[in-house]
Amino acid sequence: MKLWTGLLILLLAGAGCSYQGEDSPVAAPSDDPAKTAPGGAPAELYSPDKDPLVNPDSLFQKAPAEPEKIARDETLVRYLKSDPGTLNPLFTSSVYETYVEDTLFDGLFTFNSDFEWIINESMVESWEKTEDHKTWTVKLRAGLKWHDGHPLTAHDVAFTWEAIMDDAVPTKTLRSGRDQLESVTALDDLTVRFVHKEALPTGKWNMLYSILPKHIIGDKDDENRKKDPSLKKDPYYLNYAQAPIGCGPYKF
Known part of the structure; x- marks a missing residue:
């Protein structure tokens, strides 16, 4: 907190000193060594982008190119300022x-550290789109699995979109954008088509969502879903929201 307070004061002070009104005299070069760089040039203004305490180099380091150098069996411990109310991607809001x-689930599309949309190559083998940019066909990698060992298929991708669009499921936030899709269809176990x-311009972002396990959530004919179409109130779904089966890099 002290660091950010200090940054705010510095930025405001810099903005105040840089303003020169019509009657404001132009400041003469300072004789204070602390305000000048070697050679008499003005000292460089403070920039949080270059502050190693604000943006450490490790924050922007890319993952090793060799997969074997990436530790995948370690435990992730992360401090949160507030307890998550749910871990079901349909209802996450904070x-x-x-x-x-983001650690428990994955999707076919994601974004990098520059918030640029990218294909999730860990899940997608290939993809293509039509010239009118309205139809995207994506082929999943073979051998993808849920944390319980059940195969992850294109049917899970289509099922998740159907759950998002189900009026009985209170997921309006996630539905926004995804409702610009006409359909999401599994052509076979490894191929899914987005129309x-x-x-x-935002079309590619509308295909970005975490995939849910159809074999656990259940389609509309599933007995658990018949008891609770909202997927949010029944103990079965409440338990899932606290300890979900996902497909991301980490699991419970």
């Missing part, structure tokens, strides 16, 4: 819930 969701209602 940033703390999202932090945990957009229209070609939009």
Whole structure:
């Protein structure tokens, strides 16, 4: 807190000193060594982008190119300022819930450290789109599994979108954007097709969502879902929201 307070004061002070009104005199070069760089040039203004305490180099280090150098069996411990209310991606709403969701679940699309949309190559083998940008066909990698060992297929991808769009499921936040898709269809176990209602600049972001396990959540004919179409109130779904089976890099 002290660090950010200090940064705020410095930034405000810099902004105040840089303003020169019509009657404001131009400041003469300072004789204070602390305010000048070697050679008499003005000292460089403070920039939080270059502050190692604010943006350490490790924050921007890329993962090793060799997969064997990436530790995949370690335990992740992360401090959160608030307890997550749910770990079911359908209902996550706070940033703390999202932090945990991103470690437990995965999707076919994601974004990098620059918040640029990218294909999730750990799940996608290939993809193509039509010239009108409305139809995307994605082929999943073979051998993908849920944390319980059950195969992850294109049917899970299509099922998740159907659950998001189900009016009985109170997931309006996640539905926004995904409702711009006309359909999401599993062509076979490894191929899924996204059809957009229209070609939009945001279209590729509308396909970004965490995949849910169909074999656990259940389709509309499943007995658990018949008892609780909202997927949110019955003990079966409440238990899942506290200890979900996912497909991400970490699991309970």
